Every structure is written in structure tokens, then in C-alpha cells.
Amino acid sequence: MAFEGLTERLQNAMKKLRGKGKISEADLRDTMREIRLALLEADVNFDVVKDFVKTVRERAVGAKVLEGLNPAQQIVKIVDEELTKTMGETEVPLNKAPKIPTIIMMVGLQGAGKTTTAGKLANHLKTDENARPLMIAADVYRPAAIDQLVTVGKQIDVPVFEMGTDTDPVEIVRQGLAKAEEDHNDYVFIDTAGRLQIDEQLMDELARIKELAHPNEIMLVVDAMTGQNAVATAQGFNDKLDVTGVILTKLDGDTRGGAALSIRAVTGKPIKFVGEGEKMSDLDVFHPDRMASRILG
Ligand code: GDP
Numbered sequence: 291m292a293f294e295g296l297t298e299r300l301q302n303a304m305k306k307l308r309g310k311g312k313i314s315e316a317d318l319r320d321t322m323r324e325i326r327l328a329l330l331e332a333d334v335n336f337d338v339v340k341d342f343v344k345t346v347r348e349r350a351v352g353a354k355v356l357e358g359l360n361p362a363q364q365i366v367k368i369v370d371e372e373l374t375k376t377m378g379e380t381e382v383p384l385n386k387a388p389k390i391p392t393i394i395m396m397v398g399l400q401g402a403g404k405t406t407t408a409g410k411l412a413n414h415l416k417t418d419e420n421a422r423p424l425m426i427a428a429d430v431y432r433p434a435a436i437d438q439l440v441t442v443g444k445q446i447d448v449p450v451f452e453m454g455t456d457t458d459p460v461e462i463v464r465q466g467l468a469k470a471e472e473d474h475n476d477y478v479f480i481d482t483a484g485r486l487q488i489d490e491q492l493m494d495e496l497a498r499i500k501e502l503a504h505p506n507e508i509m510l511v512v513d514a515m516t517g518q519n520a521v522a523t524a525q526g527f528n529d530k531l532d533v534t535g536v537i538l539t540k541l542d543g544d545t546r547g548g549a550a551l552s553i554r555a556v557t558g559k560p561i562k563f564v565g566e567g568e569k570m571s572d573l574d575v576f577h578p579d580r581m582a583s584r585i586l587g
Pocket residue numbers: 398399400401402403404405406407438484539540541542543564565566567568572
């Protein structure tokens with residue numbers, strides 16, 4: 291990840307205050323205007339920017355930053371804390387079932403990185419906790435999607451349950467879950483179908499799978515590089531499915547940062563992991579505080 295533009299603009303906005311023993315109302319107003327523009331330029335949601343700037347300003351005034359020592363330092367600290375808060379404060383762990391298997395339903399638009407990310411997360415759990423996951427291929431619309439999941443499964447040595455493209459996805463999931471029960475798998479990943487955009491028919495199918503599987507986690511996979519579209523997608527999926535977590539992919543190619551900074555605030559749902567490359571090992575737990583530090587540079 292390299293949100294260079296945002297980092298540079300935020301640093302510049304606050305640099306002007308450095309060295310000043312006292313800052314004026316006008317200095318604060320200018321700084322807040324520049325922070326606001328920096329965030330909008332980074333494609334952060336308009337309402338999120340508005341709230342962010344309002345809170346930082348109120349805190350700066352409340353803390354009597356204008357009269358205190360090192361005003362620049364204090365503002366940087368407030369901005370850092372508020373960026374962290376906007377992204378969710380602390381990391382949120384995976385929801386686990388009290389009794390195995392933990393069922394993780396992967397949803398998202400086509401190309402967002404669902405299949406790759408199912409593999410990455412299965413691999414992460416294998417490495418981290420010696421888990422024995424099973425992945426279910428429930429995208430019956432694209433034969434290539436099943437092949438891709440099978441390939442990923444081989445790569446990380448995780449079994450894939452598939453029934454080709456002629457069976458109803460809900461039935462595939464039913465049989466896949468029975469198989470996991472039989473084999474005592476501790477995690478089950480359901481790789482669902484995606485479309486190029488949100489459509490009613492797909493949402494109905496996902497809702498039917500949710501109803502059958504009672505997943506512990508409905509993990510929405512969104513492409514960070516699509517900025518505000520990623521935010522709109524997240525809202526759309528969340529409205530229909532009440533997702534439990536978000537994985538932000540392709541952060542390695544995201545130069546702006548708008549999705550990372552908006553999704554939590556807009557949907558109320560935590561970003562749990564981020565994808566930062568194409569390799570199976572390129573998945574990280576999302577830490578809002580570390581991300582805020584990275585953004586501030
Ligand atoms: P799906 O249609 O949602 O299942 O998406 P895929 O899993 O097929 O991923 C689409 C493309 O995005 C593939 O070429 C992946 O290798 C790539 N991809 C997925 N996650 C990441 C990521 O975090 N970083 C990068 N650079 N590429 C990714």
C-alpha cells in the first residue's frame with residue numbers, strides 16, 4: 291500500500307503549523323481545509339470527511355490547542371487518533387463457531403478477489419492454527435471459477451468440494467456442509483458467485499445460501515482500487531445480507547485510500563483483513579492504528 295498523495299498532502303497541511311509557538315484561528319481553519327481537500331482527493335466518502343474534519347476541529351478547540359505548547363504535534367496526534375477511529379479503532383477477530391465447523395461465506399463482485407482470498411484465508415488458518423479447512427465451490431455460472439478454486443486448493447493443499455455447474459448452489463452447499471461434518475473439517479469456506487454489479491437474482495441466491503448455512507462469518511470481499519465504488523458495493527451487499535466483515539483486496543495497487551478510510555464508517559462493518567498481493571501469503575490482519583500511522587507517514 292502506498293497512499294502517497296494522501297500522506298504527502300496531510301503532512302503538508304500540518305507541516306505549516308510546525309515551529310509555531312501559537313497558532314491562530316485562521317491557521318487552524320486553513321489546516322482543516324487542507325485536510326478536508328486531502329481526504330476528498332483520496333476519494334474518501336463525503337460524509338465521512340465532513341464528520342472527520344468536524345471532530346478534529348472540535349477536539350483541537352476543546353483541547354485548547356491554539357493556546358498550548360506544540361500545537362502542530364497535538365494536531366497530528368488528534369488526526370492520528372481520529373483516522374484510527376474512522377477505520378474501526380482496533381482489529382476485529384474472525385467470528386468462530388462454538389462447535390466446529392466455523393462457516394465462512396465469501397461474497398463480492400466478480401473480480402474483487404473472492405476466490406483468491408478464500409484461499410489466502412484458508413492458508414492463513416492452516417499456517418496459524420493448523421486448521422483443516424474445506425472449500426465449497428458454489429459459483430455454478432462460470433466453470434472457470436470452479437477450476438480456479440480447485441487450483442487454489444491444490445496450491446495450499448486444502449480440499450475443494452464441487453459438483454460442477456448443473457446443481458443448484460444451495461444444494462451444493464448442503465452437500466458440502468454434510469461432507470465437512472463427516473470429515474471433521476474445522477472451517478468451511480463457501481465460494482459464492484459474483485456478478486459485475488449487484489443484481490437482485492444473485493442477492494436472492496446468496497440470501498438462500500445464508501439461510502441454509504447459517505454462516506458464522508459473511509465476509510464481503512471488495513477491491514480497494516475501486517474507491518467509492520467499493521464503498522457503494524459494500525453498502526449494497528450489507529443492506530441485503532447483513533455482512534459480518536470486510537476484506538479489502540488489492541491494497542498493494544491502491545494509491546488513494548478512499549475505500550480503506552470509508553467502508554467502516556459508512557457500513558458500520560469492520561475490515562478484518564487486507565490483501566496486498568497475488569500470492570497466497572499476501573493477506574494481513576487489518577489494524578486500524580497501524581494503518582493510520584502508515585497514512586500519516
Ligand atoms: P473473484 O472473481 O472475486 O473470485 O476474483 P479472483 O479471486 O479471481 O481475483 C481476481 C484477480 O485479482 C486475480 O487476478 C487475483 O490474483 C487478483 N487479486 C486478488 N487479490 C489481490 C490482491 O490483494 N492484490 C493484487 N495485486 N491482486 C489480487
